[in-house]
Amino acid sequence: MSLRDIKEFCIEKLILISGLASIFFVVLILLFLLREGLAVFQVVSPLDFLFGQKWYPISEPPELGILPLILGSLLVTAGAIIISLPIGVACAVYIAEIAPAKTKEILKSGIELLAAIPSVVLGFIGMVTIVPWTKTIFHLPTGLTALTGSIVLAFMAMPTIVSIAEDALYSIPKTYKEGALALGATHWQAIYRVMLPAASSGILAAVMLGTGRVIGETMAVMMITGNSALIPHSFLQPVRTLTATIAAEMGEAVVGSEHYFALFAIGIILFIISFFINVTADLFLHKKR
């Protein structure tokens, strides 16, 4: 074996290890979560944990029901997607189909910049602008609501949705559009009758990945959703999300207490949700090819 071969062999294996590392880390994280989190089910049954309506983790005995937190996370996320999906897809259509080259460049870098803004900054801006606006517009007792969270998170989901939807639109064969135009369709008809349906699986993947981005967001929601662990009945109520709960309470939870285990169990729930979202997004992305 020559020196060259040895070098080649080593590099190949190094790359292989790097490739496997991420999977290895995910497995380690999952094992750690399970080890710390499952212990909570010695004090509360899985059903009471998932569907309990009260979250008073530091009382004696603690009430560890996370249904309000799950619903809070889902509500804020759903709101964010409802807001960002039409705007994001419209933006992607404009960039992919209509905008002249120069505008396209400006728009794309603008969207990248939006993605680069730290979430705490968005949260802070939301706190001093959107929170008081929501309060006055809807005549609410407080502006710290699920809606406020959804609006700010929509800004965070937008870059993901725009860039993936735009990719999906680009990957449609040119012949589709040309065929539609040749049959006498207008540009708009070609877009919404041919291009958007053809790109639908990519757009769905964009939505799923946007959802993944939003549901894991912590700082901004913690600052602007009010964090009341109450089952939400409307967008205009305060909510507490899974992520904000972990972030707000982890500092004080005594290691080895029920509270500590419960926070890790919330971590497991978040892991399962993200896993499910990513798998669905993958399915949509692969369906396209």
Place this chain on the structure above:
Amino acid sequence: MKRFLLCAVLTVAAFSMDSSARDNFVQIKGSDTMVNLVQSWAEKYMEINPTEFIAVTGGGSGTGISALIGGMCDIAASSREIKNKEIALAAKKGIAPKEYKVALDGLAVIVSPKNTVDKLTMDQLAQIFSGKITNWKDVGGTDAQIVILSREVNSGTHVYFKEHVLRKGDASSKEEFAQTALMLSSSQAIADEVAQNPDAIGYFGMGYVSAKQKPVLVAKDASSPYEAPTLENVTKGIYPISRPLLMYTPGEPKGTVKKFLDFALSPEGQKIVVETDFVPIK
């Protein structure tokens, strides 16, 4: 050989430095409420005793006490009393925590200056914060929904308020903050929200009160006088929501730990208490 000798000398030096450093080094951990106060004490103390070193970290009262039990700190700062459960846990490890009352803190209940309500009884406070009274008109205000603001559960202030206002000091009580209460992550966040929301009510250490918030006068019960959260009223013990700020040592303090506690309780130390907006014990 020379090199070996040098190594040996260095090692011995390192060891001897370590053991002498241990006597001069004090680790204080605990309450976030107290962290500014303790830090100010430590700075002043180290100015007077430059060879000694005091390290102060926050994390919360519970964190401090569990560090004390685990032997990870020399003094635990706490804004609540040690629980029986924790004393038992410490006893198992052969530690008998000794308590020092180092300062007092009055909790102000605050509303917006635009709010017409300016006095409440302890019972009314308990009912408001546990969600039984939900409208300002029931306590003499305008017809508007009350917005409850609370600190997060990691705060000693949250725990103190729950145990002494909501549960009125009754250990068997199951009273909780209303589920509708907004949980804010800092005293500053509560101050900001109260400043801009005329229907909000919150609580925090009296040092945080500014012109943008109005502290409510509080009475022990309907027949007692309403008192303001002022330095004087807390010292006299007539303001109903005040709490001791405590320090715990594992057993009888000695050396630097004792000197530091003596300093904190000295007139000079208590002057720092006033400067950091708390109430001196004497």
